[in-house]
Amino acid sequence: MTYGFVINRILRYTGTFFIIVTLIFFVSHLMPGSPLKNILGEVTYFNLMSQNPEILHDIEAEYGLDEPLAEQFRIYLLSLIHFDLGYSYKYRQPISDLLIFRLKWTMVLLLPAIIFGAIFGGFFGSFAGWHRNSCIDSGLTSMLLFVYSMPHYWLAMLFVLVFAFHMGIFPLGGITRGGLDGLDKAFDILWHMVLPVSVLTLFGAAYNYFIMRGSVIQVMEEGFVLTARAKGLTERDVLFRHVLRNAMLPLLTVIALDFGFMVSGALLVEIVFSWGGMGTLIYDAVLARDYPLLHGSFLVIACCVLAANFLADVLYAAVDPRVRGDVET
């Protein structure tokens, strides 16, 4: 890996970042509907539209919404340069505060789900691929295909109904009960996390399972595996030293991207479990036409996805000498 490789990637990602910022800004403003409806409330907004459009225009000016789009974009870029993400119309809070708070809880939910999903998916996928066409392979594949075909929110609702409502083992939703602190609070959060993390882990594991299984099967058909066996290596050595090492590459990419997309939250699961994360924040921002909040949220997602991509590139190059070789030449 050379400096050239890193600089090449940084330049590429900077260009991509600028394109994303531009797209986020203009696409969000193309949505029909006005943020003033949410800011003022439906009754007041329609009343003003009907009776006092000039007052409505004044309020638009107050929020800078009467400026031409290009001018609004220029102001937005200037504020970005000063690391000022603005103020949310809906929540009436600085966007950076909102994002930090929500990101924290999204990560609490998604980080373990991604890690467990990767571990379980990777492990069972390798196992099934290595024992292709065995009973275990067929059983695991059928079961995880069934899980993967189900909508996230449906499984989440099922978990809530069975484990929280009927059995009463876990809470119906939320991040924690109020009035707790210290270790009690930490345990309570863990208790609230069990169901949403389980749902997300199941889906992550199912997805990763198929990638890993397919990858192992593909690698096993390569000539170097035959050579390794012909050399007299044990099956364990063939699996761990040759097959898994090569089969890990697609899974690594997926996991890296999962970490990138993690900041966008898991909207439907967050909704079902009343988990105040990034997914619901973005959803609320879209409904309220809260442009500053939308821009801020998408910006964070874009940064994280680009960073994760960059990380995947670097990891790829570190793990696979062929990729490294391509870059260096």
Place this chain on the structure above:
Amino acid sequence: MANSNNIWSRLFIALILSFMISSAIQISTAEASDVSLKAGTISSFDPLNLFKYRPWNGVNYAGFTHIGLVRYDEHLNVLPCLARDWKISDDGKSITFKLADNATWHDGTPVTAEDVKFTFDYNKKHGLPIAYLYNNYYDHVSALDTHEVTLYSTEPVGAALLTSLQSAYIIPKHIWEKVEDPEKYEGKDGMIGCGPFVFESYDQVATEANFRANADFFLGKPTIDSVNYQYYRTIDSMLLALKKGDIDTTFDYYMPVPAVYAASLADAKDVELGSVPDVGVLLNLEFGYNQFLKMMNESQFKKFREAVAYAVDYQQIVDMISAGYGEVPGRGYVPPTAIGYDPDIPKLEHNLAKAEGILDSLGFIDTNGNGVRNLPDGSELSFTITPPVWKQDNMRAAEVICSHLQKAGLDAQIDGESLSNEDKCHQRIFKDRDYYMCIYYSTPYSIMYDAGGVNCANMTGSDGTCSDPRLIDLLERVRYSNTLEQRSEAVRALQQYYSEELPFIALDWANVLYPYRTDRFGGWKIQDGYGNMNFDTWFSLKPEA
């Protein structure tokens, strides 16, 4: 190695068990020592400042900590609250209130007429939503002495103003006079009021707030010790929590539970479904005079409206939208909960034969046999129906109305242009008013203000299209009533007009549903329209043994 694994497993299990036992002990101890009402909401909130959420969310929790000059009883009659007495002036342009002598803010400062004056001045200055009816007619407020204050309005709206003041929460001058931007204020004293509960805490992570009963409340201490107010992301999760017993009731200001949930709630153990008449009109059909008067003359249009009124199957709409919790509306439009409601005005009637008879008599006959009636000039009687696209119930009702009208030979179609563009829909209904028919609704505010005239008349302060001088005169009489008796009389006359002319039609006089549990508390008071979380409930709730 095996032994060490065993030890770790045992330790882990012991840890989990001790955690679960200690949690259970905590919960039972808390429940035993505090009579706390638990309420759920689906409106996100941050109760550090009652102005933070501008439209209505603030009203939810502000009703715990703050009070207005007057309040409503179960049937929305106006009763004294912070004001112990009042008098509307003869010209209807002012109301003088005598305040309770012993009211104090939660920080111990006495409530004075200066606070009342400050509240209305501050609301006007910052364009805040509380007391918004008064904002429209604000002239000035005078504090006559420590406990006497007069509100002056630009028009003689005394009676309407008085009834709207129950949600005009009075705020402490000594706190807010220092605040320049009320919606961004983060001070800890932002929730100090003089109401029956004192704001205690808000947990941003748990999204719940606690309010403690105000032992010094000048009208007495509430019968419960505290209110725990919990946010749920969806109505489904909130209702599951209610059925499970995690909360005692739901509470969102004027946001009843949709009727589609009625069946599952009715079957739930220990859950009662409070059903009371609505104070607004859930669905209406507004005629677009501007468009129809291009197709036919005024006399034809009047008969056409009558035919449309007969063509609509009201019971089907009540069953479909309100799950049967409602009634077929009257021709007089205003619901039975309104001041001046006239029970003698007949109900609307679904009679397709009568509708067809009227259309035939107008000469609107299907001349080419394609199932659509033709106007005398040969063109087809085709028009669109515009629902507000952001209202699901209105969209569904619009589709059903189209089918009703099609049975009478009218080619009614959903307004596709508005359907695909919310901005266009706003513009059509509120700006250009170029719709043929609009399936809209009347808020409690529009019934309280001018008995729904806001939705049908083309005059200042209204969004409608009917410019009939008789209607406008009647509406002015309602709006500018000096006393509640005068207003009652004016509303009766207006209902008579509505019944004869049908400038719009109520489609559903719905009952609103507010569920609550009966295993922990009894003595709930259900207020018309607004449900079980109201001022009377704070003093009538009794913990069940």
